[in-house]
Amino acid sequence: MNRSSSASRRPLERGQFSWVTLVLLAALVGGAYLAVVWVPVYVVHFEVRQVVRAHINRAVKDRNDEQIIKALCLRLAALDSTPSVDASGRAVKVPTVEVSPGDVTWERDTSSTPPMLHVAFEYVRVVTYPFIDRTEEHVMSVDFNEDIAIPNWGSSP
Numbered sequence: 213m214n215r216s217s218s219a220s221r222r223p224l225e226r227g228q229f230s231w232v233t234l235v236l237l238a239a240l241v242g243g244a245y246l247a248v249v250w251v252p253v254y255v256v257h258f259e260v261r262q263v264v265r266a267h268i269n270r271a272v273k274d275r276n277d278e279q280i281i282k283a284l285c286l287r288l289a290a291l292d293s294t295p296s297v298d299a300s301g302r303a304v305k306v307p308t309v310e311v312s313p314g315d316v317t318w319e320r321d322t323s324s325t326p327p328m329l330h331v332a333f334e335y336v337r338v339v340t341y342p343f344i345d346r347t348e349e350h351v352m353s354v355d356f357n358e359d360i361a362i363p364n365w366g367s368s369p
Contacts, residue, residue, distance in 0.1 A: 249341055256292050257337075257352050260309055263287050264331055268358045271329055277320060281313045294338070309335050326361035 267284045274280060289307035296306045317332040332355040339348045 249339060253337055253339055253350070253352075256308060259291050260288060260335075260352070261354060263291065264354055264356060265358075268329055268331060268356060268360065271320070272360045272362060277318055278313070281316050281318055284316065285311050285313050288335075308337065311335050320360070326359045329356075329358050329360045331356045331358070 264284065267280055267287070270283075271277070271280055288309045288311050292308040293305035294308045296304055298304045311333050315333050315335075317330065319330040321328045321330070332353070334351055334353045337350045337352050339350050341347070
């Protein structure tokens with residue numbers, strides 16, 4: 213019995229696309245698009261977490277919590293800026309991470325052993341999707357419970 217092969221079962225000739233190739237290409241393009249949109253958001257969030265850790269380390273020796281919180285908020289505002297339009301219609305750059313000292317939870321517990329510091333806050337990050345003219349607000353949160361005991365490295369010679 214001699215069967216003729218159908219076109220759908222014939223191996224693809226060189227240079228032709230199958231539906232699997234198109235699906236993989238669409239997934240690759242979609243993944244690259246989402247990476248372009250979301251990677252900068254999480255890079256800035258990583259930097260925010262590093263700044264908070266640096267200020268927690270500063271709190272080990274410095275007991276002036278109000279001054280540390282103000283410095284933290286100023287440093288967060290200086291991390292990144294986003295283009296925006298002010299009330300008069302001019303293009304301005306505004307801080308991407310806006311946190312006021314009142315929004316920061318800063319609880320120093322020196323009665324526990326070891327002494328602990330709890331730092332927490334949330335900020336809203338506006339994510340802009342290019343080409344589709346869509347923006348989305350995403351709430352990012354930071355929450356740390358850290359040991360602030362002064363390390364003992366042994367006696368000095």
